[in-house]
Amino acid sequence: MDDVNTSSDTLAQRVRRAEPLASGERAVAEYLQRHPEEAAVSSAAKLGKATGTSDATVIRTARKLGFTGLGDLKRSLVHHLARRRDPAQVLDDRVQRLPPAHAALHPVIDAGRGLLGEVPALIDTTAWSRTVEVLNEATHVWAYGIGPGAALADQFALSLRRTGKASDSWTATGFRLADDLLRLRPAHAVVVIAPLRVFREIGIVLDHAHRVGAHSVLLTEATDEGRETRAETVLPLPDSTEGAANELLAPLTILHALVLELVQAQHASAVDHYQQLNALRTEIAGTELDLSRLPEP
Secondary structure: OOOOOOOOOOHHHHHHHOOOOOHHHHHHHHHHHHOHHHHOOOOHHHHHHHHOOOHHHHHHHHHHOOOOOHHHHHHHHHHHHHHHOOHHHHHHHHHHHOOOOOOOHHHHHHHHHHHHHOHHHHOOHHHHHHHHHHHHHOOEEEEEEOOHHHHHHHHHHHHHHHOOOOEEEEOOOOHHHHHHHOOOOOOEEEEEEEOOOOOHHHHHHHHHHHHHOOEEEEEEOOHHHHHOOOOOEEEEOOOOOOOOOOOOHHHHHHHHHHHHHHHHHOHHHHHHHHHHHHHHHHHHHOOOOOOOOOOOO
16 A cells, blocks of 8 residues: 555545556546545446446556555445534544644644645536526526535625625525525526535425526535436535535635626626625715725825
């Protein structure tokens, strides 16, 4: 086994640290990262067919990534998938990996930097362009998230409204969600934020969007679960469960980039909306908002 790898390394870390991979090996490594659920139950022959390579290439890739063989790789994937379903375990493991007390800041920053560095390789440029196009054309954008994802849904919808795009968030579960879904129309778009799990409600939202004829985008680490839904576009998130970085960091950054894409497409009107926002804030406050004096030139 390659001595730069350890049993605690994530698959993404192993891929980054591996010796240069041939094109077929790179295809296998990318498939493993995008489809961990499928890879965990597939034979070498099936993985070879799925990646357009061979069973020998699959086994060679596993060894180059520091595993003793395909069985070792699959056990690692199963362990990873089980961890993602247990938030308490993820939190405990994150803390266990940290240095002694009062030294968490730098490891968290380093982990966040590494996590964001994985995003460009995961998100296909065609899928990104399609997402931007869909949001630009939508007459209304709905952002849906539950649990930790709810805060991102609220923030994304607020940011879009401030640029002039009609947008609102859904964060309800249970029967209350049904009332929200009744508002969806064919000319609308739905952006669903599901960092770690694709819960039942998320599948229902995507199913309803498909029935109505509305566009839908799903952001998730659970990419295989996501591709089993009716989501029109899936934007994969990097694996956050085995590091110190928060699972909301990557989707927050991606959503911010989407907002900027829309601002770029409608620059003049977006700036005008922000000017109106500042004018309304001043009117509400009854005075200029910025009371500090700038230095004389």
